[in-house]
Amino acid sequence: MEIQDRIIMKEKIENLIKNSLKEFDIETNNIFLEHPADIKMGDYSTNVAMVLAKENKTSPKELAEKIAGEINKMIAISLDLRLDVDRVEAKNGFINFYLSKNFLIDSIKEILENKNFGKNNYFDGKKVMIEYTDPNPFKPFHIGHLMSNAIGESISRIFEFSGAKVVRANYQGDVGPHVAKAVYQMLENIDDTKSLMMDNVSLTEKINYIGSSYSKGNDVYENKEECKKEIDEINKKIYERSDKKINEIYDWGRVLTLEAFEEIYKKLGTNFNYYFFESIVAPIGLKIVHENCDENKSDNIFEKSDGAIVFHAEKYDSRLHTRVFINSKGLPTYETKELGLTQMKFEKEKLDLSVVITANEQEEYMKVVSKALEIINPGIVHKMKHIVHGMMRLSSGKMSSRKGNVITGESLIIESCDKILEKIKDRDFTDEEKKQISNDVGVAALKYSILRQDISGNIIYDADKSISFEGDSGPYLQYSYARAFSILEKAKVENILPSFVFSEIDVNVFEIEKLLYRFPEIVLRGAQEFEPHYIANYLVDIARAFNAFYGNNKIIDKDDSMSSYKVALTLAFSYVIKNGLYLLGIKSPERM
RNA sequence: GCCCUUGUAGUUCAAUGGAUAGAACGAAGCUCUUCUAAGGCUUUGAUGUAGGUUCGAUUCCUACCAAGGGCACCA
Numbered sequence: 001m002e003i004q005d006r007i008i009m010k011e012k013i014e015n016l017i018k019n020s021l022k023e024f025d026i027e028t029n030n031i032f033l034e035h036p037a038d039i040k041m042g043d044y045s046t047n048v049a050m051v052l053a054k055e056n057k058t059s060p061k062e063l064a065e066k067i068a069g070e071i072n073k074m075i076a077i078s079l080d081l082r083l084d085v086d087r088v089e090a091k092n093g094f095i096n097f098y099l100s101k102n103f104l105i106d107s108i109k110e111i112l113e114n115k116n117f118g119k120n121n122y123f124d125g126k127k128v129m130i131e132y133t134d135p136n137p138f139k140p141f142h143i144g145h146l147m148s149n150a151i152g153e154s155i156s157r158i159f160e161f162s163g164a165k166v167v168r169a170n171y172q173g174d175v176g177p178h179v180a181k182a183v184y185q186m187l188e189n190i191d192d193t194k195s196l197m198m199d200n201v202s203l204t205e206k207i208n209y210i211g212s213s214y215s216k217g218n219d220v221y222e223n224k225e226e227c228k229k230e231i232d233e234i235n236k237k238i239y240e241r242s243d244k245k246i247n248e249i250y251d252w253g254r255v256l257t258l259e260a261f262e263e264i265y266k267k268l269g270t271n272f273n274y275y276f277f278e279s280i281v282a283p284i285g286l287k288i289v290h291e292n293c294d295e296n297k298s299d300n301i302f303e304k305s306d307g308a309i310v311f312h313a314e315k316y317d318s319r320l321h322t323r324v325f326i327n328s329k330g331l332p333t334y335e336t337k338e339l340g341l342t343q344m345k346f347e348k349e350k351l352d353l354s355v356v357i358t359a360n361e362q363e364e365y366m367k368v369v370s371k372a373l374e375i376i377n378p379g380i381v382h383k384m385k386h387i388v389h390g391m392m393r394l395s396s397g398k399m400s401s402r403k404g405n406v407i408t409g410e411s412l413i414i415e416s417c418d419k420i421l422e423k424i425k426d427r428d429f430t431d432e433e434k435k436q437i438s439n440d441v442g443v444a445a446l447k448y449s450i451l452r453q454d455i456s457g458n459i460i461y462d463a464d465k466s467i468s469f470e471g472d473s474g475p476y477l478q479y480s481y482a483r484a485f486s487i488l489e490k491a492k493v494e495n496i497l498p499s500f501v502f503s504e505i506d507v508n509v510f511e512i513e514k515l516l517y518r519f520p521e522i523v524l525r526g527a528q529e530f531e532p533h534y535i536a537n538y539l540v541d542i543a544r545a546f547n548a549f550y551g552n553n554k555i556i557d558k559d560d561s562m563s564s565y566k567v568a569l570t571l572a573f574s575y576v577i578k579n580g581l582y583l584l585g586i587k588s589p590e591r592m
Numbered sequence: 593g594c595c596c597u598u599g600u601a602g603u604u605c606a607a608u609g610g611a612u613a614g615a616a617c618g619a620a621g622c623u624c625u626u627c628u629a630a631g632g633c634u635u636u637g638a639u640g641u642a643g644g645u646u647c648g649a650u651u652c653c654u655a656c657c658a659a660g661g662g663c664a665c666c667a
Binding site: 032034036037038041045047050051053054059060091092093094096134136173176177178278305306307308309310318319320321322323324325326327328329331333334337358359360361362363364365367388390391395423424452453454456457458459460462465468469470471472473475476479480482483485486487489490491494525529533537540541544547548550551552554555556557570591592 | 594595596597598603604605606607608609610611612613614615616617623626627628629630631632633647648659660661662663664665666667
């Protein structure tokens with residue numbers, strides 16, 4: 001079933017309401033139709049009676065009952081309507097529509113005919129670049145990068161499911177003070193550095209060395225004035241590539257850290273189409289700023305101030321503030337690089353929309369950059385969207401760091417997978433299978449913890465809750481899929497095939513039937529609002545409904561004439577949850 | 593001080609201006625010689641404070657309180 005069909009269903013109901021309103025000489029184009037929060041209140045519901053009661057000098061309840069009565073009359077005389085709508089009830093001023101069993105069975109049929117069930121055409125023909133993850137070489141892959149990755153990958157997939165051509169981009173900071181700090185420290189310990197460069201030790205060991213160099217370099221930068229000066233010097237030399245010795249260490253560290261990131265992306269299931277680097281983008285940004293900072297011109301956007309070049313954003317919007325674009329040493333700051341990056345993105349691809357996903361700590365200065373961009377290139381700003389997410393915090397005590405070690409995104413992934421491995425160690429799987437399952441489930445646990453809630457809020461991450469197979473968790477969803485898969489395997493063995501042929505229809509409606517057809521609407525809403533959590537919450541709903549269905553019914557039963565329909569329902573559930581998990585960037589293991 | 597964001601059961605999260613504010617975890621009880629019990633079924637409990645707009649406010653507006661972030665050469 002395509003989303004259009006459901007829109008048709010909505011239109012049908014809307015027309016039904018409009019036609020019934022004519023009976024009472026009421027006309028309105030403003031009919032709001034929704035799924036009631038409580039499924040007992042029907043499949044669709046409208047509040048027109050409440051909206052219209054006052055101007056028609058009647059009570060909402062009375063009007064609702066009149067309208068419902070009229071609609072029921074219309075249904076009674078129309079076979080076409082009866083095929084879709086079972087009945088209409090007025091309650092508390094609402095008018096509630098109950099879909100027919102026939103409609104629900106049809107919707108299950110449609111799901112089985114279409115493995116891509118859930119797609120919509122909201123972004124048809126649009127090319128969208130989504131930039132996310134954005135870790136920095138020479139620094140660890142931290143928890144924020146994990147969040148950005150999970151959210152960005154999910155939004156990318158939701159957009160693809162909504163018809164967009166998505167281009168995935170990753171922007172990595174390979175120049176700047178943080179790099180200089182690491183390089184400084186590696187120069188200080190040049191003997192260790194040289195021997196590591198020669199040695200055939202593991203990537204992890206080398207990465208740890210680079211990471212700790214950054215951390216030490218950062219310390220001395222803050223505490224020792226003479227070291228700060230030296231690091232600033234190195235920073236400049238890295239931009240200029242003017243020092244052979246520095247270049248050698250820099251190139252080595254850069255390649256290695258990028259290689260390590262690549263392994264993490266693989267684990268997380270992301271493939272990028274573009275890698276942008278600050279080193280490439282910086283000169284482009286510098287050019288833009290200098291072009292717009294000509295002292296001989298009167299309409300300058302950027303101004304010189306204390307040896308730096310700044311942008312006074314508060315001149316244009318009182319909520320914004322001044323930011324430095326080029327520092328007093330002539331080096332570009334993040335803001336300038338961002339200008340270069342944006343220009344480069346639009347040169348590389350003909351984009352309808354450019355999305356950037358970062359933590360909310362970047363929100364305020366991104367607004368400043370955006371204002372500068374708006375003045376430089378007014379045509380581009382409406383094609384840009386900055387999505388900000390909250391920060392992840394670890395619930396106290398648990399996952400405590402091993403003395404002084406910062407908990408990185410990578411260590412979180414490893415820990416999550418290890419915990420799953422521990423849980424399944426006594427299960428009847430080969431070591432290879434266990435490794436695969438613990439990886440898929442461990443990553444799912446983490447991703448789900450990130451995607452289950454509104455992205456704007458902070459996340460309190462509790463590792464034990466995250467890897468729980470109970471309740472509101474990624475593993476619970478995967479487990480529900482694996483259970484459905486297992487039942488379907490058994491159905492094959494018993495030769496009970498999905499079918500819609502009934503000797504007699506059991507008119508009882510299962511909750512799961514009332515939820516599955518809504519999937520495309522949920523995907524659409526996720527796309528419109530850039531919010532994966534609608535999908536996550538929906539999947540928990542259908543998983544719960546399926547598990548209840550499973551708990552209360554015997555699905556495989558040769559003596560039950562409904563058995564093949566129950567198998568069809570199970571198959572439909574498995575399609576929907578699998579597609580839903582895919583949209584969250586989560587794999588669906590068939591056994592676990 | 594100014595600017596953004598967020599305040600919902602004991603805890604972690606939901607709720608396109610609508611119905612009795614939903615889940616999950618925790619706690620108490622029930623449930624399998626049956627398809628994955630890592631499950632299912634009961635019970636328990638919440639909108640920071642004070643106003644305003646509205647037929648109707650967790651949602652919109654104002655003030656206050658609390659938390660997080662940002663406010664010149666880091667990203």
